[in-house]
Amino acid sequence: MSTFQAPKGTYDLIPPRSAKFLAVREAISAPLKNSGYGYIETPGFENVELFARGVGESTDIVSKEMYAFETKGGTKLALRPEGTASVLRAALEANLHKAGNLPVKLWYSGSYYRYERPQAGRYRHFSQVGAEAIGAEDPALDAELIILADQAYRTLGLREFRILLNSLGDKECRPVYRDALQGFLRELDLDEDTRRRIEINPLRVLDDKRADVQKQLVGAPMLRDYLCDACKAYHEEVRELLTAAGVAFEDDEKLVRGLDYYTRTTFEFVHDGLGSQSAVGGGGRYDGLSEMIGGPELPSVGWALGVDRTVLALEAEGIELELPASTSVFAVPLGEEARRVLFGIVTELRREGIATDFAFGGRGLKGAMKSANRSGARYTIVAGERDLGEGVVQIKNMESGEQSAVALGLVVEELRSRLSS
Numbered sequence: 525m526s527t528f529q530a531p532k533g534t535y536d537l538i539p540p541r542s543a544k545f546l547a548v549r550e551a552i553s554a555p556l557k558n559s560g561y562g563y564i565e566t567p568g569f570e571n572v573e574l575f576a577r578g579v580g581e582s583t584d585i586v587s588k589e590m591y592a593f594e595t596k597g598g599t600k601l602a603l604r605p606e607g608t609a610s611v612l613r614a615a616l617e618a619n620l621h622k623a624g625n626l627p628v629k630l631w632y633s634g635s636y637y638r639y640e641r642p643q644a645g646r647y648r649h650f651s652q653v654g655a656e657a658i659g660a661e662d663p664a665l666d667a668e669l670i671i672l673a674d675q676a677y678r679t680l681g682l683r684e685f686r687i688l689l690n691s692l693g694d695k696e697c698r699p700v701y702r703d704a705l706q707g708f709l710r711e712l713d714l715d716e717d718t719r720r721r722i723e724i725n726p727l728r729v730l731d732d733k734r735a736d737v738q739k740q741l742v743g744a745p746m747l748r749d750y751l752c753d754a755c756k757a758y759h760e761e762v763r764e765l766l767t768a769a770g771v772a773f774e775d776d777e778k779l780v781r782g783l784d785y786y787t788r789t790t791f792e793f794v795h796d797g798l799g800s801q802s803a804v805g806g807g808g809r810y811d812g813l814s815e816m817i818g819g820p821e822l823p824s825v826g827w828a829l830g831v832d833r834t835v836l837a838l839e840a841e842g843i844e845l846e847l848p849a850s851t852s853v854f855a856v857p858l859g860e861e862a863r864r865v866l867f868g869i870v871t872e873l874r875r876e877g878i879a880t881d882f883a884f885g886g887r888g889l890k891g892a893m894k895s896a897n898r899s900g901a902r903y904t905i906v907a908g909e910r911d912l913g914e915g916v917v918q919i920k921n922m923e924s925g926e927q928s929a930v931a932l933g934l935v936v937e938e939l940r941s942r943l944s945s
């Protein structure tokens with residue numbers, strides 16, 4: 525061990541487990557790539573104001589958990605705590621919304637940072653794959669995103685997840701509800717912090733996990749009873765489209781989520797094998813966000829799925845992904861000359877697209893064969909002085925143990941044909 529360790533709340537992705545992370549990222553992004561979403565990458569940090577305005581000053585994410593700092597030049601930046609505000613900022617900056625091709629559909633994958641109290645499934649550095657569909661108000665778009673996330677989880681083999689669905693109303697009906705809720709909450713016996721929250725973002729008080737708060741919330745006005753006709757019809761259509769697609773969901777009228785920008789559709793994917801950090805992903809519609817960050821009116825919808833928690837969910841369900849072995853051929857040279865010759869063959873095989881590795885470091889046959897075994901290679905090529913004298917190498921089938929001599933000039937072709945059968 526070195527003098528240093530990974531910072532608190534972070535961990536390193538190390539082979540072989542890291543392969544699962546790559547596979548999860550791939551599985552989540554595959555349905556998006558297949559549905560018209562283009563890849564976008566934005567910086568790991570942004571102007572701090574973007575998140576203050578975009579995510580919401582009153583949210584825990586911005587007020588408590590953001591890694592904000594000032595550069596030597598005096599610019600106030602923050603490591604990105606989430607993806608949506610950055611992606612929308614980038615889309616607006618590149619005028620993607622003006623290309624006459626709405627919605628602009630984008631997907632991304634990357635690292636996010638929140639100064640949270642670390643625990644199982646909650647880290648200070650984590651990764652998400654996300655999708656945003658910018659510039660269209662269409663229930664089919666909300667449904668599309670939920671269906672694609674469901675498809676991603678199912679392809680991975682996950683079964684024990686549930687989809688929670690709610691509507692948060694729009695700028696017509698939400699303020700009326702907000703007033704009613706504030707009136708109700710102000711009468712309760714709550715601590716200072718919560719009382720402040722009532723004034724800034726009363727909906728989030730509904731999300732309070734404490735039992736004594738939940739007890740007092742019985743009888744609180746529910747948003748469902750305040751939704752305007754347009755919001756009701758919109759939500760009903762999202763629900764119908766999901767049902768028609770065979771995607772099961774649960775209506776959860778308490779689902780408000782920890783970010784201020786959501787309107788209408790909100791949803792969360794929860795996994796029942798994860799304990800307290802059960803949300804594997806979430807998202808919703810954010811019709812007002814563009815204007816909040818200085819852009820035009822651009823109703824949009826998106827989600828972010830947590831890669832770390834998806835891997836934990838796979839492990840909780842005992843799912844082993846079928847990951848192809850990363851090496852097909854392993855070369856074991858015995859002696860100096862064999863090293864030069866086999867290294868040449870290895871290079872040739874790699875240029876042919878055959879995954880090949882080599883016993884480096886001039887190790888003996890026993891140690892090198894151990895590495896060959898560990899690599900998962902289907903074939904090992906072994907050559908010593910005598911083989912080279914005869915102009916051959918030995919190709920060993922690692923599964924059957926069978927070994928045969930193949931002429932030097934034919935090795936690449938022989939392996940190609942054996943691997944493709």
Ligand code: AMP
Binds near residue numbers: 807
């Ligand atoms: P949110 O932006 O909070 O809705 O997060 C979306 C998803 O990102 C969550 O459902 C988690 O899977 C993941 N996530 C958020 N915060 C963390 C964290 N601190 N550690 C690990 N995963 C996280």
